[in-house]
Amino acid sequence: MTLTIELLHSNALKSLKDLEHQLLIKIVEKPELTSYAHPGEPMSVEEFKNWVEYAEDSPKVSLSEAKQRWAAQKEKLGKLIS
Secondary structure, three states: OOOOOOOOOHHHHHHHHHHHHOOOOOOOOOOOOOOOOOOOOOOOHHHHHHHHHHHHHOOOOOHHHHHHHHHHHHHHHHHHHO
C-alpha cells in the first residue's frame, strides 16, 4: 500500500528514517504514481478510516507465531525454487 503524507516538523522525517532503517517502511522521494510499485487507486479519508477500523478488528497473532509461520512459508518457497 502507498500512503502520501505531509511532514509538519523536521523531527517527523527522522522518525520515518528510523522506521525505514528497521525495514518497516520505504521512503520514496519522488514517486511515479503510475508505477506498478504503487498499485491501486487513491484512498479517500473515509476509506482509510474504514481500513484502519477493519485492521483493528482483525484477528491478531503473536510475533513468535508470525515468525514461525514465515519460517514455514520460507521453507516451502525455498523448496519450490530449488
